[in-house]
Amino acid sequence: MTTVEILFRYTAPPSESVAFALADIRDVYGIRKISLEPAVRMVRVEFDATRLTSASVTKLIRMSGLEVAEELPLISPVTEAQTAPPA
Secondary structure, three states: OOEEEEEEEEOOOOOHHHHHHHHHHOOOOOEEEEEEEOOOOEEEEEEEOOOOOHHHHHHHHHHOOOOEEEEEOOOOOOOHHHHOOOO
């Protein structure tokens, strides 16, 4: 098993029906965990990459009715200022 996480930013808070649909996604074989972070409007999905692809997970999230704005990187990109040696 290869555990992978994918992170999405959503635009509108999930309605009750969307919340139920997201809960049902946990029943899909290969989905390990779904967690909402409402303060920053993000949803994190942990899944088994030997069973699912990131494209299929994205499709499941969108089919739930959640308005996904973008997929976010799990690691923030390194900027030049972060890598420059101290003066």
